[in-house]
Amino acid sequence: MGMELNAxxxxxxxxxxxxxxxxxxxxxxxxxxxxxxxxxxDGQVLAEHEAQMIADVKAQGWELVSGWTGQYGYSGPxxxxxxxxxxxxxxxxxxxxxYWVAVAVEGDDYEPAAGWALAYRETL
Numbered sequence: 001m002g003m004e005l006n007a008x009x010x011x012x013x014x015x016x017x018x019x020x021x022x023x024x025x026x027x028x029x030x031x032x033x034x035x036x037x038x039x040x041x042d043g044q045v046l047a048e049h050e051a052q053m054i055a056d057v058k059a060q061g062w063e064l065v066s067g068w069t070g071q072y073g074y075s076g077p078x079x080x081x082x083x084x085x086x087x088x089x090x091x092x093x094x095x096x097x098x099y100w101v102a103v104a105v106e107g108d109d110y111e112p113a114a115g116w117a118l119a120y121r122e123t124l
Contacts, residue, residue, distance in 0.1 A: 005093060006085040011116065014101040021094035032101040033060040033119055036108040037078075043107065045114050050076055053105070062101075062119040068092075077117045078105050085118075098122040 008025055009015055012032040016024040035056045038049035054077065057064050064077035068089050071080055085093065085102065093100055099121045105114045 033062045065118045
């Protein structure tokens with residue numbers, strides 16, 4: 001199957017998955033969504049902050065993918081910094097043609113990154 005996706009998908013590097021799982025990673029004209037996520041006074045991301053982040057990304061033509069994190073009690077789009085693209089997640093990406101990108105999730109008040117997220121768009 002070639003190189004593992006975790007090694008290919010550096011933050012903000014858009015890839016295109018073709019039918020059959022082949023990966024294109026060298027092309028131009030497609031850019032990762034740009035966004036920040038709001039936080040409360042304690043630096044926590046609340047549900048309303050996450051909803052706004054999802055809407056901001058959607059307005060740019062991308063969708064944040066949820067349900068892949070292994071964090072206890074959470075199934076939203078923000079992955080823990082220790083998580084990676086491998087196993088079932090890699091298989092899902094390779095089986096889903098379109099554009100994919102891993103993006104850092106940073107707070108709007110220069111907070112440290114809350115983690116990372118995976119964005120997807122079927123076409124341009």
